[in-house]
Amino acid sequence: MTLASALAARVTSLTANDLTPDAERRLKDLVFDYLGVALRGSQAESGRIVREYVAAQGGADDSTVIGQPGRVPASQAAFANAISEHSIELDDVDELALFHFGPPIVSTALAVAERQRSSGLEFLIAVLAGCDIMERLSRATNNELRNRGFHTTPTCGVFASTATAGRLLGLTPQQLTNAFGLAGAQASGLMEMYGPSMQKRFNPGPAARNGIVAAELAQRGFTGADTIFEGERGFGQAFAGKLDERAARDRLDSGFPIIVEHKPHSAARPIHNAIDCALDIRARAGASVDAIETIVVKRHPDWAHYHLNAHPQTFHEAQVSLPYAVAATFVFGAAMPDQFADQNLERTDIRRLVATTTVEPDASLQRGVSCDMTVTFADGSSLRSVVDHPKGSKENPLSRDELSAKFRGLTDGLLPDGAAERIRRTVDDLETLDDMTNLLSLFTETQ
Template sequence: MSTSVSTTPTGSLAAPGTTEHLLDELAQLETRIDDDALEAARVLAEDFLGVAVAGSQNAEGRIVHEYAVAMGAPGQSGVPGRRGTFDAGTAALVTGTSGYSIGLTDTHAMSITHPGASIVSAALAVAQATGASGDAFLRAVVLGCEAVVRIGAVVNPSHRARGFHPTATCNVFGVVIAAGHLRGLDREQLADALGIAGSMSGGLYEFRHEGSMLMAFHGGWPARSGITAVELASRGFTGPHTVLEGPEGFFRGFSDDIHPELLAVNLDRPGILEIGLRPYNACRYGHAGIDAFRIITDRHGAISPDDIASLVVFTHKTAVDQETEPTSVVGARLSTKFTVAYAVAHGPKVSEVTPTTSSTRSSPR
């Protein structure tokens, strides 16, 4: 089975900022993936799968696994932390939801996305289902992450400001690229699958106010949806090849301020090298404040919360706009004020933020 992303015929490269041009550049990137990119993909995959094992044991992971078992979807794809195998789409749904549930997944700054939650989950599931090699799996992760961070960069920060959750909306396109690579889709089929995925893209940030379990689902659902789009396209189902740039496409439908030039792929430095791994299970907006406090204590010794009158964290506008008084576990993880205060009270480390710790433990003023 072929595992190549096909190029257009020589001399027919599409205009920059379009779906077809993105496919052209991803095809070029595929031939230039080097050892640094493959190593970054390996580290990302190992990190996420470890997080997914932990997440499989919490409420979100348990519920979505119970759903998968009840649906009875047999296949060859396993789920980290759980027994049994499922079809690829179902396995990716469970893995992605579990892994995205504890606030420790990877992060990409410019696109405001967490690609690994969906890309690694989908690539693992499809690789198991197709018997793909480890090298093919890692290459699929590189290509899938590239699509996510490039598309997210085009629509953000306006996209996020409108109430969308970029991980939920952008990841599905990257899953199409990763899963399509492993399934051996040709160029036409990939374009169709991206077009189909555009109508599967969605996800609102309202979960930070109420119904916070939904955030975890935003890691798993794009994984399942992207695989579904690939399977449909592989059987001849069509979708618009202008899904990104079209007059009623993703860019214009989901953002008030788009930057099509950012869709361009840097062939010498793929996006996976821009993805960071979180050292704290908190929104990345709070990490600089946590690190700053750690540096202070490293230099001057432990500081008792009782000796702190107030803390001021300097950050960017998106972080300030996101700040609200947390009313849930997810809200606490997304709050810079809470996560920095928690680090002051309990130490700058990975801590299990649970309903008990987020509601009953006091924090500095």
């Protein structure tokens, strides 16, 4: 079997038995976190623009766009919601900080499940299918894919979206194999996205939309290349220069454990270790930020040359700037969307701390995202903090209460009293939900 055929067989054979208690808990947390981040992200400028865009396109009254009333075609809803959820740098992340499950997968699952009136159990199995495919393809192509300038979330995500949509549409193994070929024809997404623009926010939108398109066309009989992954000009060669087919096929009969990490800070995930270091030193310092003389940040060479912009010009740029994020954390004691707002970018105290910050590579650090920070103060004293596993990682996870607090903080003022708790309870009981419209209605009733 070609890899596309093998993966299609895997996806179409999943049953409720594959939804282990651990996987079910992780996927429910993924969905709950997604909903809060997407709602807040829908109010960001990039979220607003894409919401207005899809509303203006018209079409079938299928699926909810989070953050506004009315429904649009499923592919358009997935497109908009994926961009909204990626708009404030608080979406989930995999354990290697290479990609986000939520924007391409959950966006697709919500849109298609609502249109199909799928059950909560069908929805969860479809999300599981998407996560499994995304993890396999990332393992089969990274770090080469990333290092060649491709963004893993959309490039691998379009196949994950296709698997998710295909599962909810009831595609046969042959149809899903075709759909993977069509997804490969639409795979895209570049790492040239760290400037002042909204470019990064856009990337997962086409992946979610195109995965639905691929599945729907295949359902109608449109065929695609079954060698799309391992072919001479296939996805692996084109995007990574190779394909580790063994990694992609590993445990096809049982599946990978799905590890979802959650963000407590509104910044690119590899920056979180530095933010946690800053929070730790700030809590121990007993001195004002005015007393800070130098900040030296050591990072593993895997990430030492990323996120170094010392003078971000926009909200989007600040969230992927390690020097800014560290400085803002020392000033505010937090790194949420408000701390990255445009009005704070030129604050004198933040600019001074940014100027004192240097980043050095250190190959001795334990993990790719590890951080070793030393802060020197005006009196000559210094404090050091080392973070290998940031808050929200599998080794240092956010608790259920912390996830709920994050959701409430993001949706405050956007949902009426009690709505957050109703959404949490509904997600907790997804496997018993007869119709996914019952979950989405909790948002549309309040918009």
